[in-house]
Amino acid sequence: MVEKENQWLKAALSTEYEKTRFSENDFILSEYDGKDIIETQRATLWLSGKHKVFKGKIILTHESYYQPSLEDGGNYRWQTDLGLELPLWKYLNFKINYTHTFESIVIANQKRRDNILTFGFKIKSYKED
Numbered sequence: 001m002v003e004k005e006n007q008w009l010k011a012a013l014s015t016e017y018e019k020t021r022f023s024e025n026d027f028i029l030s031e032y033d034g035k036d037i038i039e040t041q042r043a044t045l046w047l048s049g050k051h052k053v054f055k056g057k058i059i060l061t062h063e064s065y066y067q068p069s070l071e072d073g074g075n076y077r078w079q080t081d082l083g084l085e086l087p088l089w090k091y092l093n094f095k096i097n098y099t100h101t102f103e104s105i106v107i108a109n110q111k112r113r114d115n116i117l118t119f120g121f122k123i124k125s126y127k128e129d
Helices: none
Strands: 002-004 007-021 037-053 058-068 076-089 092-103 113-123
Touching: none
Parallel strands: none
Antiparallel strands: 002 007, 007 037, 037 058, 058 076, 076 092, 092 113
């Protein structure tokens, strides 16, 4: 969608068939109770980007997807990843990443949302321009 010197933005749309086998059959949404397997056709809308700011001293990244069932409006999930990278050397960045996920159909007593914050180093075998 966008491709410039210090930023890019990409989007994609796909479909996939999903068949999930569960070890339990008591769900947070009672309409699924008693089912061991849930099958559906899904669409995936994906958006990803990278933005270098302050002359490349900070790199912001994001990647998100939304996956609705094409057969059941109550069956959907989404995930968003937000990243901040600080280049330390041409082959090494310090990276902070935040991930937020949501799943509409989960086993009873399981959380639908999850948040993960990670810190680490990104080692590159190439020098980015």
